[in-house]
Amino acid sequence: MTWSRLVLASARTTRGLTLLTALVVAVTTALVTMLPALTDRASRDWLGESLRRAPVMGRSVLVTLPTGIGAGFPGGDPAAPFARVATSVQRLWGPETSQLYGPVRPMAATNDAQPLAPTPQGVVRSGQLVLTPAFESRVRWTAGRAPRPSAERHVLPPAPATEDLSVQTAGPGLPDPATLPPETIPTLEVGLSTVAADSWGTKVGERWTMPAASGTATRLHLLVSGIYEPTDPRDDLWQWMPQLAGISLIEEGGANGGVQPAVGLVLSPDVHQQVVAISALSNTVNYSWTWRVDDRRVRPADLPALTSGLARVASAPSEVTDGAVSVRSTLSGTLSSWRDGVRATRLVDGTVTTGLLVLAAALAVLLARLRTERRRRDDDLLRSRGASMSRLGLLAALDVSMPVVLGAALGWGVAALTTQSVLPPWWALGLAAAAVLAHVGATVLGARDRGRGQRGGRLARVGAASRLAPVLALVALAVLAVITVRQRPAEPTTPRDDLITAGRAAQLSTGDITPDPLVQAVPALVAVVVGLLLLALVRAASSVAARIVDRRPGGRSWLGLTQAARAGGASRLPLVALTVAAALAVLTSTLGHTLVQARELQTWREVGADAQVTGSRLDASVVDAVRRKPGVQAVAALGETSGQLLSDSTGADARAQVAVRVGSVQEVASVRAGTPIAVHEASTSTATPTSTFTATSTATSTSTSPQGDGVTLVVGRDRPVLHQPGLRIEINRRSAPVRTVVVDESLQDTTTQLIALAPRDQVERLTGSPVPTTTLLVRATPVASASLVAEARTLSPLVEQAVDRTTVAARAADQPLSRHVLLVVLLTSLAAALLAALAAYALTAATAAARRQLLARARVLGMPARDRHTVVLVQVLQPALAAVVTGLATGLGLPWLLPRLVDLAPFAGGEAYPRLVPSWPTVAAIAIGLSVLVSAVVALDLRSATRLSLTRHLRAGDQ
Numbered sequence: 001m002t003w004s005r006l007v008l009a010s011a012r013t014t015r016g017l018t019l020l021t022a023l024v025v026a027v028t029t030a031l032v033t034m035l036p037a038l039t040d041r042a043s044r045d046w047l048g049e050s051l052r053r054a055p056v057m058g059r060s061v062l063v064t065l066p067t068g069i070g071a072g073f074p075g076g077d078p079a080a081p082f083a084r085v086a087t088s089v090q091r092l093w094g095p096e097t098s099q100l101y102g103p104v105r106p107m108a109a110t111n112d113a114q115p116l117a118p119t120p121q122g123v124v125r126s127g128q129l130v131l132t133p134a135f136e137s138r139v140r141w142t143a144g145r146a147p148r149p150s151a152e153r154h155v156l157p158p159a160p161a162t163e164d165l166s167v168q169t170a171g172p173g174l175p176d177p178a179t180l181p182p183e184t185i186p187t188l189e190v191g192l193s194t195v196a197a198d199s200w201g202t203k204v205g206e207r208w209t210m211p212a213a214s215g216t217a218t219r220l221h222l223l224v225s226g227i228y229e230p231t232d233p234r235d236d237l238w239q240w241m242p243q244l245a246g247i248s249l250i251e252e253g254g255a256n257g258g259v260q261p262a263v264g265l266v267l268s269p270d271v272h273q274q275v276v277a278i279s280a281l282s283n284t285v286n287y288s289w290t291w292r293v294d295d296r297r298v299r300p301a302d303l304p305a306l307t308s309g310l311a312r313v314a315s316a317p318s319e320v321t322d323g324a325v326s327v328r329s330t331l332s333g334t335l336s337s338w339r340d341g342v343r344a345t346r347l348v349d350g351t352v353t354t355g356l357l358v359l360a361a362a363l364a365v366l367l368a369r370l371r372t373e374r375r376r377r378d379d380d381l382l383r384s385r386g387a388s389m390s391r392l393g394l395l396a397a398l399d400v401s402m403p404v405v406l407g408a409a410l411g412w413g414v415a416a417l418t419t420q421s422v423l424p425p426w427w428a429l430g431l432a433a434a435a436v437l438a439h440v441g442a443t444v445l446g447a448r449d450r451g452r453g454q455r456g457g458r459l460a461r462v463g464a465a466s467r468l469a470p471v472l473a474l475v476a477l478a479v480l481a482v483i484t485v486r487q488r489p490a491e492p493t494t495p496r497d498d499l500i501t502a503g504r505a506a507q508l509s510t511g512d513i514t515p516d517p518l519v520q521a522v523p524a525l526v527a528v529v530v531g532l533l534l535l536a537l538v539r540a541a542s543s544v545a546a547r548i549v550d551r552r553p554g555g556r557s558w559l560g561l562t563q564a565a566r567a568g569g570a571s572r573l574p575l576v577a578l579t580v581a582a583a584l585a586v587l588t589s590t591l592g593h594t595l596v597q598a599r600e601l602q603t604w605r606e607v608g609a610d611a612q613v614t615g616s617r618l619d620a621s622v623v624d625a626v627r628r629k630p631g632v633q634a635v636a637a638l639g640e641t642s643g644q645l646l647s648d649s650t651g652a653d654a655r656a657q658v659a660v661r662v663g664s665v666q667e668v669a670s671v672r673a674g675t676p677i678a679v680h681e682a683s684t685s686t687a688t689p690t691s692t693f694t695a696t697s698t699a700t701s702t703s704t705s706p707q708g709d710g711v712t713l714v715v716g717r718d719r720p721v722l723h724q725p726g727l728r729i730e731i732n733r734r735s736a737p738v739r740t741v742v743v744d745e746s747l748q749d750t751t752t753q754l755i756a757l758a759p760r761d762q763v764e765r766l767t768g769s770p771v772p773t774t775t776l777l778v779r780a781t782p783v784a785s786a787s788l789v790a791e792a793r794t795l796s797p798l799v800e801q802a803v804d805r806t807t808v809a810a811r812a813a814d815q816p817l818s819r820h821v822l823l824v825v826l827l828t829s830l831a832a833a834l835l836a837a838l839a840a841y842a843l844t845a846a847t848a849a850a851r852r853q854l855l856a857r858a859r860v861l862g863m864p865a866r867d868r869h870t871v872v873l874v875q876v877l878q879p880a881l882a883a884v885v886t887g888l889a890t891g892l893g894l895p896w897l898l899p900r901l902v903d904l905a906p907f908a909g910g911e912a913y914p915r916l917v918p919s920w921p922t923v924a925a926i927a928i929g930l931s932v933l934v935s936a937v938v939a940l941d942l943r944s945a946t947r948l949s950l951t952r953h954l955r956a957g958d959q
Helices: 003-053 083-093 194-200 236-240 269-277 300-315 331-374 376-384 389-419 426-451 464-486 502-510 517-550 558-565 573-607 620-627 665-672 681-685 760-767 782-794 805-813 816-846 848-860 865-897 920-946 950-956
Strands: 060-064 105-110 126-131 139-144 153-156 183-193 207-211 219-230 248-251 259-267 285-292 326-328 611-615 632-646 655-662 692-695 711-715 728-731 734-743 755-758 773-780 799-804
Touching (some): 003 389, 003 426, 003 816, 105 236, 183 269, 194 259, 300 326, 300 331, 331 517, 331 816, 389 426, 517 865, 632 665, 632 760, 734 760, 755 760, 773 782, 799 805, 805 816, 816 865, 865 920
Parallel strands (some): 126 259, 183 219, 711 734
Antiparallel strands (some): 153 183, 183 259, 207 219, 611 773, 611 799, 632 728, 728 734
């Protein structure tokens, strides 16, 4: 007989099993091939988005020079005062790094804002001079024109003595003002933002005077030449220097609500020589250069060049210019967050890939053994006619190779079309070769065992201890792996401060974003071990139950229990596959649910309510206007200041910086009622003047704060200073005892700083001045929230920003890594369902031939149909449902067993390693789906058993 006829005959006999093998290879190839490509794309998109969303310091590098460089800097070229440092920095970076940054943005600005005169009675105004060539192209002049150099000279009389300590005109080391001649100074034209001009009522042509610096009698004469508005309010220039876009508030006690409004006054770059010629002014000028990373150009492969160039500048600041420069940036923190997110994503991909490979391997081996059993008679006939083992293996390879290779090609093609890229074919080739080798090995081993005439094959010759040895070895390996992963320390994170060092930049350039392979393999290893233990338990339980039922009269389930207890290796693998599939589905659904929950909580913490309105000062009329809007249910008006928590103790735990939100706890509670950040009941009862410490999170200690007048605080995090004796708070250099402290984590926002909420009357009594409202938290319907955000700018010119939680949540859901993880969860669930269906089919097919022969004999002997159905249900359905339940329990137990399995915080937000919480509706859906799937397959087997033909059985004989 020719090879072609042999292959065709073999293919007709086993075509169903071969097609199932090809389907397993296709599904597995598609997933394990596309996941790395999808991860790389998500990582690339996440890098650009991380840079765009980062604070201005987190996507830029700031190089500054010390104050007081004098008129000769740099290089005596007043026409290009910024060129020397910019050229030196870019030379240190090198060409590969320089092309990753945008154009340099130089700037010169005075150290502090100085008071302007004249000003209305009871009003404090101050200005800060700014000079930058990057300004003109970013504004639109709404009135007047851009500042120019002026030849006008202005004569100032001697400055009178003043009580304003910021302008010292007399004192030790200064001449008597009465003896000074009138001062002739150049007039400096300045530009002002529309926000500042509208707020102050300033017009083009107004003239001001201001001290050149604190502690000096030299004054400047300023002429407002134009009023401008930014062409792009999101430009980095307005974040580096917010005084240029509006009014910045500097905390300072006084008649104006404890703040000193300051604006940026723009000078023409051509007046640099005049500025440095005024010695009192030039000694207060800071020079800075900023480079922003081009998020449209940088790719993950460019990070080594980016960070190495940053390391060179940080390690040799003296090479930039004659004096050492300061290099500041939180770019290292942004890149570290990106790296942590990519590592977590790859860990999810690796865990899923390992589980799918284990599941596919179990199914491939099972289908190979089923094919061997189906071709048993044909292979024995070929062996009796002199066919060698190698020829049987070659026949098996030729039989399955074509469908398997086509299945691998189909999976590779689906992956390429999904990712829209050309992918390497190594996974497809490897999985196809593994499937062919599994069939060849099963054929050769089966023929060899039958040739030796040993019943049950090779495993039947070994004792029970030898059969248990591999299982015990896997159990020991799983235990050691779990212990190792549980004791694994958390991944180190790069500090997010604004100081960049050579070591930190070098760490980023050499940091590995490949997750630990052991962590990826542990979940699948645990699921396999649990499945093997389940097999042993099913066999033992079936054997015991068979003995018990055998003693009872009329026990119909005895035959099924006996068959389950005697189940061979071919019927064991489907139970392992079902266990792994159920565990994998539950684990991935848990990751997806935790990601969604963490993301939702982060959006609530970011906004603080359904909507948030912020501004430099929100008057009572603005608050009332918001309250009257249709759909608005509650409003909480909050101010903000900063302070320190102090105690009578010493050491690092004796004090802590705190950001104080000033307002009503009851208002905040009404705004957040029924949300994930609802205020705890204990926080709303803090007005009781008792010295207590209440905790709604983990803190349980009692503070011994002094009694009497003091401040009541609700803090967002527990800190050691809260437990120290003599606790007090200091704001604006005035302190008061803290009489009540409540820790309520719902008040914590997305920052790392300690947040505290204090009643407005207590803080204003402590500081001696009113605290302006700067934030409104609004509880409203979605339509009202969207309307409020759209109309917020019309409420007041001092409104800076308005956001609603729905928009923030939609933006968070569109984050690349979050989308990728949820896509992985969906694809894994579909693949696990499909492979579980194949495992359920294989569970009945593995023992179908022997069971039908048994049922045929039982029918000849007069067994009723009901009892024959009981045999099928007991032998197949009970172990299958036990495997489903065990897999579900394994998937639910893995997050508890491995609490630091994966850190979703880098792209979900919140604390590191959030607790993995399962979605119980999803778990129930998985349980019902797998149970229905198994029951349907068993029902089909029952149907075939019912239609069993005795004539066909008698003709087939006992083979």
